[in-house]
Amino acid sequence: MKINKPVKKVFVAQRASLGDTLLSTPTLRAIKEKYPESRTIFLASPSARDILEGHPYVDELIVYEKGDRVFPIIKKIWRSDFALILDYHYRSSLFSWLARIPVRIGRSPLNKSFLTHQVLGTPSSDVYEAENTLAVARYAGIDTMNYKLVMAPLKALEQEKADRLLRTAGIDIEKDKLVVLAPYSLSDLKDWPEENYRQVIGFLKKHGYKPVLVGGKEHRSRASGFRGVYNFVGDTNIRETAYLISLAELVICGCTSVLHFAATTSTKAVAIYGPTTPVQWAPRQGCTPISKFLDCSPCYNTGRECERDKLCVRLVTAEEVMREVSQILKL
Structure with a gap:
C-alpha cells in the first residue's frame, strides 16, 4: 500500500526486549529517510529507555508499562498519519485504535481486530530479525537495505563515569587490550557454561588481553x-x-542484547548459539556465530526446562571459541 498524503506524525510501537528494540532501529531510520519532515513517536518498554532516549530517529519517546495511565499516551499519538505495530502486545495496537490513527499496520493475529492492515505470516527464522521487522514497514512503502543498528548517543556524564570506573580498576584505555565477555542472557538455557568462559579468560590473559565482564544487576x-x-x-x-564495548577489540557472548550493542559500535564478536538461530539473530557484519544445529534446534525453548540439558550449548567447546578468537585477534 502507499500513504497518499503528507506524513507529519508516525506512531511506532515496540515493547519487546532490548535486542528486539535495537533491531527495530533500521526501520526507524527508514521512516526518517522516507519522511524526513515527519515526527516519530516511539512506544517502548522501560528496559529500552537508555537505547532510545535522545535517539536520532525518535522525536518523542513514550515509556509504558502495564498499569500506567492510558489517556496521556492517546493524546500524544492522536490521529498520527499511520502506525507501525512492531511488537505482539495487545495494548500497542489498542492504543493506535483508540487514537483514531487511520492506517494501523501490524503482524500479530492477536492484534487483528485493531489493525487496518495485517502483514501475513510470522517472522521467519531464516531471515535476519531486523529484516523481519522491516516487513511491517514495507507494507507502508518504507524500505531500506541499511541494517546498521543505532543506539542513542552516550551522555557526557556517562562517559565520565565509565572512564572513572576503568581508571579505578587500573585499566589504561589508551594502552590496554580489552576483550568484553557477557556470560549471561535473559534465559539460562541460552547461557554457555561458566567453566568454558573461564578457559577462554585464561587464554586471553595468556596472550596479554584484559578480560572485562559486563551484564545486568x-x-x-x-x-x-x-x-x-x-x-x-x-x-x-x-x-x-x-561504550565499554566500543573500547574493546572483541566481544564474546551468547544470544543476548550485548551482541547487538557490539553491532552498534562495529566491535567484532564471537557469539555462541543454542536454542536460537544465528541466521535470525546474529548481526550481519562483524559477528562470528558458533552453533550446533541439532535435530531439536533451534527450538526457541528459552523459558522451560530442556530435556537434553542444554546439549546444543554444551556441545560448543572452549577450544572452538578460542580458535575463532585466535583468528580474529591474529594470535
Whole structure:
C-alpha cells in the first residue's frame, strides 16, 4: 500500500526486549529517510529507555508499562498519519485504535481486530530479525537495505563515569587490550557454561588481553565467582556498557542484547548459539556465530526446562571459541 498524503506524525510501537528494540532501529531510520519532515513517536518498554532516549530517529519517546495511565499516551499519538505495530502486545495496537490513527499496520493475529492492515505470516527464522521487522514497514512503502543498528548517543556524564570506573580498576584505555565477555542472557538455557568462559579468560590473559565482564544487576551474584577479570557486571547502564564495548577489540557472548550493542559500535564478536538461530539473530557484519544445529534446534525453548540439558550449548567447546578468537585477534 502507499500513504497518499503528507506524513507529519508516525506512531511506532515496540515493547519487546532490548535486542528486539535495537533491531527495530533500521526501520526507524527508514521512516526518517522516507519522511524526513515527519515526527516519530516511539512506544517502548522501560528496559529500552537508555537505547532510545535522545535517539536520532525518535522525536518523542513514550515509556509504558502495564498499569500506567492510558489517556496521556492517546493524546500524544492522536490521529498520527499511520502506525507501525512492531511488537505482539495487545495494548500497542489498542492504543493506535483508540487514537483514531487511520492506517494501523501490524503482524500479530492477536492484534487483528485493531489493525487496518495485517502483514501475513510470522517472522521467519531464516531471515535476519531486523529484516523481519522491516516487513511491517514495507507494507507502508518504507524500505531500506541499511541494517546498521543505532543506539542513542552516550551522555557526557556517562562517559565520565565509565572512564572513572576503568581508571579505578587500573585499566589504561589508551594502552590496554580489552576483550568484553557477557556470560549471561535473559534465559539460562541460552547461557554457555561458566567453566568454558573461564578457559577462554585464561587464554586471553595468556596472550596479554584484559578480560572485562559486563551484564545486568540481576547477574551480579552469578558473576561474583569469576576471578582474574575486570568484573563490571551490574555497574554500568546500557549506554555505558556499549561504550565499554566500543573500547574493546572483541566481544564474546551468547544470544543476548550485548551482541547487538557490539553491532552498534562495529566491535567484532564471537557469539555462541543454542536454542536460537544465528541466521535470525546474529548481526550481519562483524559477528562470528558458533552453533550446533541439532535435530531439536533451534527450538526457541528459552523459558522451560530442556530435556537434553542444554546439549546444543554444551556441545560448543572452549577450544572452538578460542580458535575463532585466535583468528580474529591474529594470535
